[in-house]
Amino acid sequence: MEKTSALVFFVNGKKVSIDNPDPRVTLIQYLRRTLYLTGTKEACSQGACGACTVMVSYYNQHQKKIIHYSCNACMTLLCTLHGTAITTVEGVGSTRNGLHTIQNNLLKYHGLQCGFCTPGMVMTMYTMYRNNKMPEEDDFERALEGNLCRCTGYRSILEAFKSSCGRGKSCCMNTEKEEGIDINMADTNLRNINKDESQEVIFPNELQKESCSDIRNNKTSRVLVSCTGVSELKVMKQDENEIVFGSAVTFSEMEQFVLSLTSKDNEGTLVGALLEGIRWIAADQVRNVATIGGHVMSTGPHDLQTLLMTSGAILTFQSAGDKNPQVIKYSEDFFPNSFSSNSILISVRLPRNQKNEFIFFGKQPFRRGMDYAVVNAGLFVKIEEQSSRIKDMRFCVGNIESKPRYLENVTKKAVGSPFTEELLEDTGDVIVQELKNSRAKQLKYKITLACAFFFKFYKRLCELLQISEGGTFGLTPVHSTGAQFYDVPADDSSNIVWQPVPHVSSESITTGEAVYVDDIPEYKNELSLALVSSSRDHAKILSVDFSAALGSPGVEDFVDYRDVPGELEYGEFGPEAPLFADKEVTYFGQPIAGILARTREEARAAAKLVKVEYENLPAVFTIDDATEKENLFDFTNSTKQGNIEQGMTESEVTLEGVVETGAQEHLYMEPCSALICPKKEDKEIEIFVGTQDPSGLQKWVGQFLLIPCNRINIRVKRIGGAFGGKAIDIIPLTGITSVAAWKVNRPVRCIFQRDYDVRATGKRHGTKAFYKVGFSKDGTLNALSLEFYLNAGAIKGLSPMVLNQMMAGMASIYKIPHYSSTGHLCQTNIPSSTAMRGFGMPQAHFIIQSIMFDVSKHLNMPFNKLREMNTFREGDTDMYGKVLSDFNLVRCWEDCKTQSNFNTVEREVADFNRDNQWRKRGVAMSPCIFFFGYPPLSANYAGALVNVYKDGSVLISHGGIEMGQGLHTKMCQIAATALGIPLHQVHLCETSTHSVPHSMESGGSFVADLNGGAVKNACEKIKERLQVLKETMPNASWVELIKAALFSRINLSATGFYKSRDKGYDFRKQEEGGEYCMYHGYGAACTLTEIDVLTGEHQILKTDIVFDVGKSLNPAIDVGQIEGGFVQGCGMMTSEQVTVNPEAGLIEACGPINYKIPGIRNIPKDFKVTLLKEAAGGNKEVYSSKGIGEPPLLLAVSLHLALREAVLAARAANGLSGNYRLECPATPERIRMACAGPIVHKCHDVKEERKVIQV
Ligand SMILES: Cc1cc2nc3c(=O)[nH]c(=O)nc-3n(C[C@H](O)[C@H](O)[C@H](O)COP(=O)(O)OP(=O)(O)OC[C@H]3O[C@@H](n4cnc5c(N)ncnc54)[C@H](O)[C@@H]3O)c2cc1C
Ligand code: FES
């Protein structure tokens, strides 16, 4: 490469040269905002989601070959890329020149929904294939550990990628002939599969001539030093005494090197411990760039720090001007910050275990794959050859405190002792004593993990030494598989509906061409807005000082409440929330003002300089706090049937209990975003925003700005996931940005940073229910009384509607003659809880199933039998007076029982639990009912516009929002079917309030019904107008017909309108003769799970689902909704816990880095979905289909029930009989502590100073 001081690299084969680059700029900023390569998405900016994955290639001078690796562009500084070639999704394939096989397969296997994660997925797989011609089963899951998807449930993605390799059916090697392409690809199995030669990434010759090791940056800026290219720091060597790593060696390089040293059996060796340690650090995208030097020198606690301490690693430092290196043993006394800034860690030397020496390492994450350790631990043991006694022992534990701890008293206890059960027992006590004064949260759990690690290592060592049998620990290894079953009517071009056609935008999505709000190119005079928000949970605002911020570089202006021309407050049921807080803040993150600057970095930096003075007020966070202080909103509602007192008195048995579920964060992948463009004339304003409710937003913006709705055009192309979180929570963002744009009369864009998005927007309601149930000894339910509380947050918002829906959900499955339920809303100082997939129904299903579980255990009666005998039947009248017809719940249940082979599996589980001490299994089924159609009649209508153009192409518009649920695909299918034309002639551009006014909010899983009805209606009008012509030209093609129609002056543009049913319902009146929904959707699931008794970790071995979607409009899309919904529900049931820090007053989660949504490793290993055959009862006006989207999430209750069964098996093995309450989410900590046993018993007296506070 030509010698230059510029920063030089290639992007998709094109050379980029930058003089004086800014060292702060990241790769993603440069790709998106300078090169306008917006395919690479920015979802978290934390390195934790993989949406920004790109491939970096460089020529390795030592190995004389090109190295390709994946990395997260959001974590990569541009200046470190000198001499590399970057491939982004745009470089892999395009709609103009052809899709890559990987992209094509994602499309074919329906492996995308909202599409925001898709380019990252493509790049991860692309890189894997560049490096690995014949991946093994596990390689796929491993590669995808760093890529999160909130929509699909991963199964379809995994299958698409498996099929892209030499082993799959439609593998590139098998398809190359068929596709007839010939590309000169050098070093990969991707040869010949790319349709377009110009798209193929060929490593630039120029980069093969020089080692590209150094970094380049602006000499006037702060210096950026990176060690990654310094060959002396890249050393990896070993001999019989030690393994040495230069400090700039990455984890991936370490792993490759250590793998080359492996022998068959690494158990108990340094090599084995290192491999275990490296394997579970983050994911490939991080391991490929993170270095051992950075790991050691940054504040952890990090995994390998514990291993370094255990193995007695030696660190070598070199300071500038100092001839002699400083050599230090890694110990508790090591403080990275104690070294001067001109001192560099050169290498890490790990002593190898010698004869009679053993070393072990283990890590327990909260979620398997891409997660930090809850606790990690290492054990070093040296044995006295003659006596076989312990000569030396080091047991180190990490992640309990800020640095790993060496437990000295364990050494004292063990040295000189033989290997006995007593020693094992006594050491457990020592570990508890050593750690019990720590101030860590989850302290009891963490100590049990430390004891468990010691226990496992000790047992393994005894096995290696042939002293005693070791035992089987950890979860059973299994690979993922899946199947889907549905009927597709015979192919008939007049029926595009009912066909599993791919998502209509799938080509744009897989190529990264699909446009989301932040992908819209910048206007020349555009400004960025950053919010100034409350840093208190509850406080009076005393003063706000903008002066420092206004003097900051790039800042042009600010906005606050004084700039709102119209109404300051908004709210679902009347004004209740201020757009900007002026006198008081009621939750952390509440907007106070906005700063406008030229770039978003400048705006964000300046917003931090605004000084707000507060006077603190008392805050409450939890339902318990709120009920104790009587902080309740003035809204309650109840459902009553029969006479509850009489019912209880008459019941043979009564039982009381409490059921609780936590909040859930939406964690849609696209952060909340808005771009507001005031026009030059007539007070018009154009708004690009990711909203679920364009029409509602239009009204609010009009009221804030005091302009009529006909001047405001809200435009939504698509949203990168919403799940209810972009319904009303998008109002403040859009309102504030609109006020700002109005003030400065320039385009203004605001994109939430992930941590703010997570902390300051509403979540699913946490719920607590107190119940009393009365039943007969044979299990017939007679009476149920429920008092339940929702954590509504700071503002009432949608909570009354959620409460109503929850109340109806609880009453919907089981026949209970005497019934009473009353719901209350707690006012707390967290963001206002809001709509989230299921809208109160998941909590309702969880509560009612938990009660049934308790009853079945109380009666010692089979759980299924109890539920079967109490379930409503066809023809029954439910508690809201609806006569149940086409009541497919029972069919779903029975089919699911058969498909899952429930009875056999239940027996196998019993056998398994008898034979296994440290793993237990549980299996359980759960049913679900969902209501389609909003209760108030006024909310059940939709409009559409259909235009046929001169060439016969058709453009449809409707009021629904595409947010990944495949709505637009279904709408295009409906239009094509109604008009009788091929699908490709129909296009849907965007949702806009100028095309279709006053739409309903997209929610309730009823969007396809409403808008589908409207689209169909518009198409039928056009078809009817064409009918006369068609009769005169029976053989004319569609295009000929359209030409003739225009000649005959037939109107080829039609609006459509649809309103469903004639009766609505008011839950507060519980009125006779009303209809609270149009129809029901039904489903049933069976889940088999396994828990690790010693750690509380679980895996889902198998899930079978049977779901009633009527006559599915698109079975592939509906299966995707079922899988994705179920997996999101699994998160709610197990790993997604929303907690608050009461001192700081904030929600602790700040993004995927510490809020654990399910990853690829957490889905059912065997995942089967069947759409109920011949399912009657669908919406006849919309091709007999039913809604989908939200209800499958409810089926994840089966996972929680199965976990309860497994926990009960573990408790029984520990001598504890009877039922046990397992809270939701069933985190590893809760599962572990519930399993009980001797280790938990040892921690009985440990005091936990810092509690986890769940909301
Ligand atoms: C998404 C994500 C997930 C993660 N998951 C895990 C996990 O599961 N387990 C785990 O243990 N860790 C995890 N990590 C942490 C990761 O291991 C560390 O971030 C990483 O080791 C830091 O390495 P780096 O090369 O990026 O360091 P840098 O960020 O480049 O450097 C860190 C610090 O060390 C200094 N430094 C670097 N090299 C030297 C040197 N040679 N001499 C002196 N000072 C030096 C730097 O100046 C800086 O102050 C995760 C990180 C991310 C982003
Ligand atoms: S955006 Fe880079 S990892 Fe999430």
Ligand code: FES
């Ligand atoms: S499709 Fe993966 S996040 Fe939406």
